[in-house]
Amino acid sequence: MNYTISQAAQKTNLSIHTIRYYDKEGLLPFVYRENGTRVFHEQDIDWLDLLCCLKNTGMPIKDIRTLIQHCMDNDAVLEKGVAILVRHRHNVEAQLKEMQRSLDTIDYKIKHLPQMFREKFSSEASESHNE
Amino acid sequence: MNYTISQAAQKTNLSIHTIRYYDKEGLLPFVYRENGTRVFHEQDIDWLDLLCCLKNTGMPIKDIRTLIQHCMDNDAVLEKGVAILVRHRHNVEAQLKEMQRSLDTIDYKIKHLPQMFREKFSSEASESHNE
DNA sequence: TGTTGACATAGAGTCCACTCTAGCGTTTAT
DNA sequence: ATAAACGCTAGAGTGGACTCTATGTCAACA
Numbered sequence: 441m442n443y444t445i446s447q448a449a450q451k452t453n454l455s456i457h458t459i460r461y462y463d464k465e466g467l468l469p470f471v472y473r474e475n476g477t478r479v480f481h482e483q484d485i486d487w488l489d490l491l492c493c494l495k496n497t498g499m500p501i502k503d504i505r506t507l508i509q510h511c512m513d514n515d516a517v518l519e520k521g522v523a524i525l526v527r528h529r530h531n532v533e534a535q536l537k538e539m540q541r542s543l544d545t546i547d548y549k550i551k552h553l554p555q556m557f558r559e560k561f562s563s564e565a566s567e568s569h570n571e
Numbered sequence: 572m573n574y575t576i577s578q579a580a581q582k583t584n585l586s587i588h589t590i591r592y593y594d595k596e597g598l599l600p601f602v603y604r605e606n607g608t609r610v611f612h613e614q615d616i617d618w619l620d621l622l623c624c625l626k627n628t629g630m631p632i633k634d635i636r637t638l639i640q641h642c643m644d645n646d647a648v649l650e651k652g653v654a655i656l657v658r659h660r661h662n663v664e665a666q667l668k669e670m671q672r673s674l675d676t677i678d679y680k681i682k683h684l685p686q687m688f689r690e691k692f693s694s695e696a697s698e699s700h701n702e
Numbered sequence: 703t704g705t706t707g708a709c710a711t712a713g714a715g716t717c718c719a720c721t722c723t724a725g726c727g728t729t730t731a732t
Numbered sequence: 733a734t735a736a737a738c739g740c741t742a743g744a745g746t747g748g749a750c751t752c753t754a755t756g757t758c759a760a761c762a
Binding site: 444445446456460464475476477478 | 738739740741742
């Protein structure tokens, strides 16, 4: 099944502009052209999906480019690509834990915010605060 | 206990530049000055910690400013601040789930990447691919 | 007293990831 | 055959969050 750029955009929830931008940045070096027009295959959509995951989990575009370039070279170097992915996977796990901690902090602060700010703005505004 | 800007930077893992930038952006309107020099109290460090959590979980600076402004007004409006925080909390939960899904996708792709790219670059490079 | 070091401001510059515009070509429907 | 719809490129512009530079003040020390 083949798709135009606008269909690919729909399927991936990216904008047409963004897909072209990614192509320009070397993230889609494998996309075929017919008379200059991009033709997206199912596998290209798969790659765009992975790309979105990587982007959404904070991988910078230049790292994604490195990954795809490794993948395109040959099987030996593709292993490097897998390695990048595995490393990023650990990264994402760390982010998850970090975000969980942030959530806990936010919960804690929600409870203590009123008190925290009453102390800051009610008492300290009126009383002398010796340093 | 009071801190200079450089001590506050150390405690929060922000740079001095960044703290001053946050102040300029109206995120630290409550920080005292002595002869122009910022003096950070324990509570200010608490607020900087929360600020980092919010920033790390994707809250834009203008929203953080709105929050702090609500908190500074009075108790009624402080409730608005709490509401913002609660809303953001749900936001972060959604992000957590999204990131978990991304992690699953990445795991799946790690398994299937070699196959996916062999199909793309080995077969299609040599055979005619009818559209 | 003069140098060092920490503080300050204003504002310019950087980096990233888009996002948009202008201008052009091709296919499709009336 | 002309206009609408969609595709293309090059390149300018945007927005967010820093990051850095130039310049200046002030306090403490040799």
